[in-house]
Amino acid sequence: MSRGDHGPHHLGRTAGLIGAAVGLAAAGTAIGVAVTRSATSAVRANQLAGQAGDDGREVADVPARELRQQDPLGSASRSADRSALVHTDDGVLLAVEEIGPLDAPLTAVFVHGYALSMASWTFQRRDLGAQLATANGHRPSARLVFYDHRGHGASGRGDAEHATIDQLAADLEVVIDARAPRGPVVLVGHSMGGMTVLTLAQRRPELFGTRIAGVALVSTSSGNLADLDFGLPQLLTRVRAAVLPVAAWTMRRRPALAEHTRKLAKGIVSAATWSLSFASTDVDPALGRYVDAMIGGTPVDVIAELYPAIAGLDASGAVEPLRRVPVLVLTGDADKMIPMQHSERIAGELPDAEFVVVPGAGHLVLLEKPEQVTAALGELIRRVAAEQGARSA
Incomplete structure (x- = not known):
């Protein structure tokens, strides 16, 4: 031919x-965003060499850190206070980075979106780290935990049959157990990360109102995404x-x-x-x-x-457990990926939730309008911390 x-x-x-x-x-x-493939290669090398565990030992020099330690506009972001690798139930290693003391009274776990990485939270990591996880003359009110989903960023890869939202929810539960085994937890999910939080609520509703003390859902959906025209x-x-x-x-x-x-x-x-x-x-x-x-x-x-x-997600039954905790639902009013109506639907099922619409923002509202997102998240975390402190007083 x-x-x-x-x-x-x-x-x-x-x-x-x-x-x-x-x-x-x-x-x-x-x-949105994900870090360079060399980061995943570094984690795979650790897997093969048996050099990493879920006990909080430092990760070897992961190139992805260079990206996470810079914000998109070039000024220095907040470096991690500690890094760890967490084993999932099928042996995949998830890269985790933390800011704030281990004995902080509250832990906030940030769950990123589809094909992003923990680097997508760079502004919130920097600013909430300064506001909530640093002493500044007072005891820090929260520890911030960031991690990469399997197959993303510096985390390892799993088998194709485990590429499900249910598996991501199982991974989130493992991260909570390994890195926040005690004390109240706030879950912050963006896009697919929010779907992961909702799916965890389906899997383990008893955690909400006990271990899980607050939830933020940013630019996400509980389902019916297959027909979106973007x-x-x-x-x-x-x-x-x-x-x-x-x-x-x-x-x-x-x-x-x-x-x-x-x-x-x-x-x-x-x-x-x-x-x-x-x-x-x-x-x-x-x-x-x-x-x-x-x-x-x-x-x-x-x-x-x-x-x-993602297209076939149905987490419509996951909202009920969230009624037991303070919830923030946040979206941009010009999101082409997951239109605002999806957040309105979730907020409509949670009459006590705070519903924040950021004007002139798209799907990556956490990067496009970081000040508004950081302010809303900071208010939620402080509220949960105050409520938990009042309960323990």
């Missing part, structure tokens, strides 16, 4: 390339529907080809990421580059494996 022959094999390969490119833009760029025009929505199965197959079965396609489509993916992640027209270029640099490190097969779990 000549190079110019457009036979079935050639057309199939072309469809795979197009599918991977469009699929990455339509399915994988909601996504704010795309109707024609592009139809194209997405047509090529997404091809893209998903390519990303799972031919990850090297999909990665190559992503590099070729770098400009398209970057433009799609900015459009889908932010609502502001004046996003700082440094912030955009921060997102671009990290999204490029998310393995395409991880994106493909988790997408069906």
Whole structure:
């Protein structure tokens, strides 16, 4: 067959390339942020060498730290007070970083979104670390715990059959048990992280009102996500529907080809990421580059494996346990990925929840409008800390 022959094999390969490119833009760029693949390699090396455990020993020099210790605008972020690796029930190692003393009266666990990493909380890590986890003449009111989901950031990879929200919820429970075995806990989830928190409420409702003393759900949903059009025009929505199965197959079965396609489509993916992640027209270029640099490190097969779990999520029955604790529901009013109506639905089922809508913010509201997000989270954590202190008095 000549190079110019457009036979079935050639057309199939072309469809795979197009599918991977469009699929990455339509399915994988909601996504936001993840750290460089070298971080995952470092954790895998630790796994093979048997150098890491879940007992709080320091992680070896993980390159991802360089990213987490800088905020998107270049000023220094808050370095971790300690780092650890936590074993999940199927042996995957999760990278954890903490700020604040081990004996703080309250622990806040931050759960990041789809294809992001703990680096997505960089502003909250810096500012809440200064406000809540540092003495400043007073006893710190909270310890902050950040971790990377399996397959993300500096954490290890699991088998494809464990790429489910239920597994992520099981992982969250392991992190709580390992890093906050005593005392009240506030869970803070963004996007897929919020879905993880809701799924934990389905799995272990008895934890809410006992161990879990507060919840924040940021730009998330309890389900019915399969039909979202990501704010795309109707024609592009139809194209997405047509090529997404091809893209998903390519990303799972031919990850090297999909990665190559992503590099070729770098400009398209970057433009799609900015459009889908932010609502502001004046996003700082440094912030955009921060997102671009990290999204490029998310393995395409991880994106493909988790997408069906997110699209098929049904956590509608998970809200009831949250009625026992203070809840913050926060969203941007211009979120194209998970529209504001999804947060309104959750807040409507929680009449006592605080519902915060951030004007002019998209899906990555925690990076786009960090001051509003940090203020709302700080208020929730202080409220829970005060309530817990009053109970123990």
